[in-house]
Amino acid sequence: xxRLTRIHVVTSLAYFLLGSLVGLILAWDxxxxxxxxFGGQPRLAHTHLQLVGFVIQMIFGIAYHVLPTxxxxxxxxxxxxFVHYVLTNIGILTLSAGFWFNRNGxxxxxxxxxxxxxxxxxxxxxxxxxxxxSIEPPxxxxxxxxxxx
Numbered sequence: 719x720x721r722l723t724r725i726h727v728v729t730s731l732a733y734f735l736l737g738s739l740v741g742l743i744l745a746w747d748x749x750x751x752x753x754x755x756f757g758g759q760p761r762l763a764h765t766h767l768q769l770v771g772f773v774i775q776m777i778f779g780i781a782y783h784v785l786p787t788x789x790x791x792x793x794x795x796x797x798x799x800f801v802h803y804v805l806t807n808i809g810i811l812t813l814s815a816g817f818w819f820n821r822n823g824x825x826x827x828x829x830x831x832x833x834x835x836x837x838x839x840x841x842x843x844x845x846x847x848x849x850x851x852s853i854e855p856p857x858x859x860x861x862x863x864x865x866x867x
Contacts, residue, residue: 719783722799726779729807730737733771740764753818770833773813774788778840786847802839809833814816 719727741764743749753760786793793799813829820826 730775737767806836
């Protein structure tokens with residue numbers, strides 16, 4: 719398992735735990751009153767932590783492992799993958815904080831923009847990773863024997 723896959727899967731599990739904790743808070747009346755006391759929408763934070771943090775992050779990790787393997791290639795760029803990881807996670811956390819704690823919504827556009835930038839980098843990196851690599855043609859046979867490199 720490559721490093722990009724590992725960090726996405728581990729981070730995905732962390733979001734699963736965090737999102738589940740927020741769900742537990744929202745399910746218990748006294749805690750739910752506390753959560754909504756900040757003036758935001760903690761249910762939207764819970765939803766984004768679970769769907770984008772857990773599910774999409776897991777998909778990113780699996781994609782970084784499976785898709786290049788299926789196309790008999792390698793990941794186009796590990797540095798782009800790590801920038802994608804950082805932007806996506808700062809975006810998820812900023813967007814979730816904006817939903818929960820930010821009454822006037824100033825954090826939400828920033829979080830959404832960072833998240834979208836990370837998603838674009840992921841799409842670019844995977845697209846380039848799946849492109850077929852040029853394969854050298856075999857060297858013509860000499861004396862009936864193949865001269866492959």
